[in-house]
Amino acid sequence: GRERMLAAFERVNTSFEKLFVRLFGGGRAHLKLVDAEDPLDAGLEIMASPPGKRLQVLSLLSGGEQALTALALLFAVFLTNPAPICVLDEVDAPLDDANVDRFCSLVEDLAREGATRFLVITHHRMTMARMDRLYGVTMSERGVSQLVSVDLSRAEEMRATA
Amino acid sequence: GRERMLAAFERVNTSFEKLFVRLFGGGRAHLKLVDAEDPLDAGLEIMASPPGKRLQVLSLLSGGEQALTALALLFAVFLTNPAPICVLDEVDAPLDDANVDRFCSLVEDLAREGATRFLVITHHRMTMARMDRLYGVTMSERGVSQLVSVDLSRAEEMRATA
Amino acid sequence: VNFLKLRLTGFKSFVDPTELLIEPGITGIVGPNGCGKSNLVEALRWAMGETSAKRMRGGEMDDVIFGGNTSRPGRNIAEVALFLNNADRKVPAQFNDFDDIEVVRRIERGSGSFYRVNGKEARARDVQLLFADVASGANSPSLVSQGRVGAIITAKPVERRAILEEAA
Amino acid sequence: VNFLKLRLTGFKSFVDPTELLIEPGITGIVGPNGCGKSNLVEALRWAMGETSAKRMRGGEMDDVIFGGNTSRPGRNIAEVALFLNNADRKVPAQFNDFDDIEVVRRIERGSGSFYRVNGKEARARDVQLLFADVASGANSPSLVSQGRVGAIITAKPVERRAILEEAA
Ligand SMILES: Nc1ncnc2c1ncn2[C@@H]1O[C@H](COP(=O)(O)OP(=O)(O)OP(=O)(O)O)[C@@H](O)[C@H]1O
Ligand SMILES: Nc1ncnc2c1ncn2[C@@H]1O[C@H](COP(=O)(O)OP(=O)(O)OP(=O)(O)O)[C@@H](O)[C@H]1O
Numbered sequence: 001g002r003e004r005m006l007a008a009f010e011r012v013n014t015s016f017e018k019l020f021v022r023l024f025g026g027g028r029a030h031l032k033l034v035d036a037e038d039p040l041d042a043g044l045e046i047m048a049s050p051p052g053k054r055l056q057v058l059s060l061l062s063g064g065e066q067a068l069t070a071l072a073l074l075f076a077v078f079l080t081n082p083a084p085i086c087v088l089d090e091v092d093a094p095l096d097d098a099n100v101d102r103f104c105s106l107v108e109d110l111a112r113e114g115a116t117r118f119l120v121i122t123h124h125r126m127t128m129a130r131m132d133r134l135y136g137v138t139m140s141e142r143g144v145s146q147l148v149s150v151d152l153s154r155a156e157e158m159r160a161t162a
Numbered sequence: 163g164r165e166r167m168l169a170a171f172e173r174v175n176t177s178f179e180k181l182f183v184r185l186f187g188g189g190r191a192h193l194k195l196v197d198a199e200d201p202l203d204a205g206l207e208i209m210a211s212p213p214g215k216r217l218q219v220l221s222l223l224s225g226g227e228q229a230l231t232a233l234a235l236l237f238a239v240f241l242t243n244p245a246p247i248c249v250l251d252e253v254d255a256p257l258d259d260a261n262v263d264r265f266c267s268l269v270e271d272l273a274r275e276g277a278t279r280f281l282v283i284t285h286h287r288m289t290m291a292r293m294d295r296l297y298g299v300t301m302s303e304r305g306v307s308q309l310v311s312v313d314l315s316r317a318e319e320m321r322a323t324a
Numbered sequence: 325v326n327f328l329k330l331r332l333t334g335f336k337s338f339v340d341p342t343e344l345l346i347e348p349g350i351t352g353i354v355g356p357n358g359c360g361k362s363n364l365v366e367a368l369r370w371a372m373g374e375t376s377a378k379r380m381r382g383g384e385m386d387d388v389i390f391g392g393n394t395s396r397p398g399r400n401i402a403e404v405a406l407f408l409n410n411a412d413r414k415v416p417a418q419f420n421d422f423d424d425i426e427v428v429r430r431i432e433r434g435s436g437s438f439y440r441v442n443g444k445e446a447r448a449r450d451v452q453l454l455f456a457d458v459a460s461g462a463n464s465p466s467l468v469s470q471g472r473v474g475a476i477i478t479a480k481p482v483e484r485r486a487i488l489e490e491a492a
Numbered sequence: 493v494n495f496l497k498l499r500l501t502g503f504k505s506f507v508d509p510t511e512l513l514i515e516p517g518i519t520g521i522v523g524p525n526g527c528g529k530s531n532l533v534e535a536l537r538w539a540m541g542e543t544s545a546k547r548m549r550g551g552e553m554d555d556v557i558f559g560g561n562t563s564r565p566g567r568n569i570a571e572v573a574l575f576l577n578n579a580d581r582k583v584p585a586q587f588n589d590f591d592d593i594e595v596v597r598r599i600e601r602g603s604g605s606f607y608r609v610n611g612k613e614a615r616a617r618d619v620q621l622l623f624a625d626v627a628s629g630a631n632s633p634s635l636v637s638q639g640r641v642g643a644i645i646t647a648k649p650v651e652r653r654a655i656l657e658e659a660a
């Protein structure tokens with residue numbers, strides 16, 4: 001029990017440290033077990049320092065920085081046992097364009113390196129442009145959803161008309 | 163105590179019902195006191211039906227619909243005693259363009275009808291375009307913030323370069 | 325194991341039969357607020373054996389059945405089918421003879437859920453194990469729902485540690 | 493009462509003296525993630541007498557003082573000044589003789605916060621009452637912080653009712 005938890009922590013932490021640097025284009029971060037001697041009772045704290053900033057606990061970071069850091073953690077856990085499918089529902093919502101760009105690059109690398117098929121739900125124009133294909137969901141009849149294939153060049157009008 | 167709570171509930175609910183319709187361009191919604199006989203122990207539930215959809219409790223709505231509904235509630239409380247300043251920090255993050263458009267129209271009306279000065283923090287291009295003036299925050303020296311006046315036409319590059 | 329396709333009928337706002345192809349690489353899904361994007365994600369989790377109505381944003385599991393709109397009446401049945409390719413023979417023994425696997429979950433108002441795998445009735449437990457085995461259970465870290473990132477940020481450290489248990 | 497201007501020095505990432513004009517209508521604030529936009533909002537709430545370090549995203553109030561970066565050392569003092577116009581004479585009596593009101597809050601590492609109103613020392617309580625009176629206390633519904641909308645959505649109904657107390 002305890003052994004497995006610590007081994008999982010080490011694996012996830014190693015992966016997390018690398019993914020943070022890829023998503024932030026620099027900086028450093030690490031996970032920490034806190035509040036208890038026994039890892040089975042401990043809490044998981046996240047320490048992060050975006051490029052050029054000092055190391056701080058997650059709660060002191062900006063909204064976008066917190067989201068990107070949490071994503072690094074989610075992907076780190078994912079990579080310890082990659083599934084054949086990965087679905088990301090609007091995870092890029094609080095990110096600015098520079099961070100979205102690095103987020104998309106990471107997803108592209110993961111898609112290319114492994115066998116995982118990705119489904120990415122987004123409102124971000126930049127993310128849409130990086131997809132291999134696009135489906136639009138519409139409600140031309142109110143309350144009833146329909147799926148349509150979207151030409152990547154038509155993406156702009158798809159995301160936002162209601 | 164109880165009298166004041168119920169009076170406040172009525173005032174906020176009336177305002178909330180109208181603001182919901184303005185933000186959604188239709189539909190209807192109302193507040194409900196639940197879980198206790200005594201209003202001082204009750205919970206505040208939100209029932210909403212976006213245009214063309216049936217009335218549902220807030221938790222069944224989509225992410226963007228929930229955010230817009232919560233905004234209607236926040237503005238309803240605000241209007242019971244409008245302050246000279248109102249600050250909105252990235253409240254438009256989960257909204258699509260059509261909803262952002264109605265959100266901006268509401269803020270414009272409130273700014274024009276009252277004496278409240280608004281500060282709106284946003285990553286949304288559409289919101290930026292509707293501001294009376296823009297300030298950009300930059301960190302050309304890492305970890306150190308600087309405020310600059312931004313030409314409304316320069317807004318695009320401001321929001322996203324890092 | 326590869327995921328190939330998702331088919332929904334009567335599930336939340338997808339009342340008419342709808343097919344979503346799951347192809348290699350990255351597939352984007354876009355559309356305005358409330359059009360049904362997250363409902364697709366929930367349909368996938370539901371077909372994998374999700375047991376919590378709350379995690380499907382409902383009060384009870386019947387809430388996933390199309391409830392009607394101003395012009396159509398509500399339905400009494402919802403069905404989601406998930407198609408997998410098992411060429412690498414990685415699924416639990418009881419289903420491992422098949423190249424293609426079709427998992428169907430169906431709910432009838434007031435009667436609960438029923439599962440079929442390649443046409444043969446199956447227990448919820450078997451379906452959950454099938455997906456858990458390929459690292460993609462309804463609660464696996466690979467399905468990042470709309471509120472998940474926010475939940476990790478606001479979670480107390482002790483709640484956050486639960487994410488490590490997915491990796492253990 | 494009108495808010496005119498905010499001036500910060502040594503407050504979080506705004507180490508150098510910075511002035512934000514608060515003009516009529518709608519002022520937009522933009523910039524990349526982590527550049528300091530929410531820090532401006534917190535500076536405003538802080539000058540109004542915010543007492544909770546947690547609501548300032550810190551462990552203790554000293555955390556609002558510029559902590560240094562790779563090239564500059566941290567500071568030991570943070571100061572925020574808020575300028576109001578009181579032509580309509582709506583503030584509490586003790587400050588109501590003035591046309592213009594300058595509220596200054598200063599924190600010194602290890603010594604806590606000090607307040608001055610138009611140069612004269614004031615108690616935190618007086619400053620809090622001053623702003624509460626014009627319907628804009630540090631916790632008023634008019635200051636919608638970055639996580640606030642999400643918090644209302646995920647709140648249990650009993651927690652959510654607290655928002656009505658702001659209106660009562
Ligand atoms: N049982 C049901 N029957 C009919 N409609 C339903 C049912 N359950 C949910 N809905 C509708 O589905 C819509 C929610 O869809 P969904 O959450 O997928 O939106 P979304 O595209 O993810 O939007 P957003 O961009 O805001 O996240 C809601 O408007 C809700 O009314
Ligand atoms: N005491 C401090 N000294 C120096 N820097 C600090 C201090 N406290 C916070 N910061 C820095 O300020 C930054 C946070 O700024 P802020 O939250 O205002 O960003 P933001 O512009 O709102 O970003 P987002 O768009 O992601 O919400 C963090 O990077 C953090 O490191």
Ligand SMILES: [Mg+2]
Binds near residue numbers: 224226362
């Ligand atoms: Mg959604």
Ligand SMILES: [Mg+2]
Binds near residue numbers: 063064530638
């Ligand atoms: Mg922010």
